Amino acid sequence: MWSRSRYTRQAGSLSTRLGIVLRWPIGLVLITWRYMWRVTPVYRRDEEGGPGDLPPPIPDGVDRDDIQGLADGVGPLLHRRYAVRVIDSRIGPEQAVAQLAADPNSAAPENAAVFVKSREEGDSMAVGDEYVVRMPGPWDGPVRVVHRTPTSFRFATLAGHLEAGQIEFRAFCEGGESAPEFVFEIESWARPGDRVSHLLYNKLLLAKEIQLNLWTETCLGAARNTGGRLRGGVRVHTRRVADIDDATE
Numbered sequence: 074m075w076s077r078s079r080y081t082r083q084a085g086s087l088s089t090r091l092g093i094v095l096r097w098p099i100g101l102v103l104i105t106w107r108y109m110w111r112v113t114p115v116y117r118r119d120e121e122g123g124p125g126d127l128p129p130p131i132p133d134g135v136d137r138d139d140i141q142g143l144a145d146g147v148g149p150l151l152h153r154r155y156a157v158r159v160i161d162s163r164i165g166p167e168q169a170v171a172q173l174a175a176d177p178n179s180a181a182p183e184n185a186a187v188f189v190k191s192r193e194e195g196d197s198m199a200v201g202d203e204y205v206v207r208m209p210g211p212w213d214g215p216v217r218v219v220h221r222t223p224t225s226f227r228f229a230t231l232a233g234h235l236e237a238g239q240i241e242f243r244a245f246c247e248g249g250e251s252a253p254e255f256v257f258e259i260e261s262w263a264r265p266g267d268r269v270s271h272l273l274y275n276k277l278l279l280a281k282e283i284q285l286n287l288w289t290e291t292c293l294g295a296a297r298n299t300g301g302r303l304r305g306g307v308r309v310h311t312r313r314v315a316d317i318d319d320a321t322e
Contacts, residue, residue, distance in 0.1 A: 114306030115289055122312030126152035128239040128262030131229060135219045136201055139232045143317060146237030146264035150314040153285075155259040157292045157307050162255035163300035166224045166244035169257065172298060173242060174198035174226055180294030186287050198226055208287065216240075230266065238263030244295075254304065257295045259288045264317065285309065 127150075131137060143150060164172075173180055175196035177188035191203040200221050206214035214235060216228035225243035230236050240261040248254045289307050296303050 113293060113303065115309060116306055117309045117311070119311045119313065122150070122152055122314040126150065126262065126312045126314050128152075129220075129227075131219050132200075135229075136217070140217065140219075141230045141232050141234055141237045141266055143237055143262070143264060146266055146317075148265045150238070150262065150264045150317055152312040152314065153259075153261045153288075154310045155288045155292050155307060156310075157257050157296045158304045159255040159257070159296050159299050159301040160304050161301040164298075166246060166255070169244045169255070169295065169299060170224050170226065170242070173295060174221075177204070180291050180298060182287065182290035182294065186291075203231070204228070208283065230263070234266050236263040237266045255299055255301060257292055257299075259292060261288070 128143070131140065131142075162169075175198070178186075181188065187207045189205045189207060191205070198218060198221060200218050202218045204216050204218075206216065208214060215231040215233055217231055218226055219229045219239070220227040220241070224245060225241060227239055227241040229239050238261065240259065240263070242257075242259050244255065244257045246253045247256055289309065292307050293303070
């Protein structure tokens with residue numbers, strides 16, 4: 074009997090998987106092209122982190138089988154927050170998150186990442202659901218939903234993922250009723266999943282930059298889906314925790 078996470082990593086028909094693999098070179102070129110010619114400014118801030126940069130705990134009652142946590146990873150922890158602000162959004166946070174949960178591909182950059190759900194049982198998202206994020210390059214990203222609210226959802230990485238950690242997608246409004254601003258954020262807490270990933274992330278910097286551009290483009294896609302106007306660019310705040318053991322003491 075296959076475990077659920079193993080089934081997830083086999084999700085999608087052979088023809089679908091082959092089509093995704095054949096798009097890897099296209100995806101790599103598109104990500105590089107967007108990076109070189111993006112007109113929307115990206116404001117990056119990097120600094121050293123500490124114990125406050127650890128991910129939230131996995132909620133009680135969530136299936137922990139095959140979850141790849143920080144202790145399973147290698148190298149430093151990157152705590153990243155990607156954020157965009159939108160004026161005159163035509164939808165609210167709940168509607169925006171519901172749309173993204175129903176179809177994560179609605180915001181992710183085309184040909185650069187494809188979310189494949191393990192079970193085709195409608196377009197809802199619930200705790201325990203599993204997906205594979207197929208990205209440019211010879212790797213997949215199996216994840217499980219570990220937290221879900223009307224305005225957010227959070228994934229934990231599963232065995233075989235390039236990373237070990239969690240990532241959350243959320244939306245909210247700021248500024249009061251007179252001049253509300255729609256805010257969409259992606260926040261991740263992760264370190265490389267193994268030594269090969271550590272090489273790709275922290276030595277060659279390949280996977281690290283692909284991931285940064287993937288989630289930057291997803292933020293821009295979520296902003297476009299609101300029908301409003303982007304205010305400013307994308308803000309990416311990275312806090313690097315070199316010694317995980319010290320942070321967890």
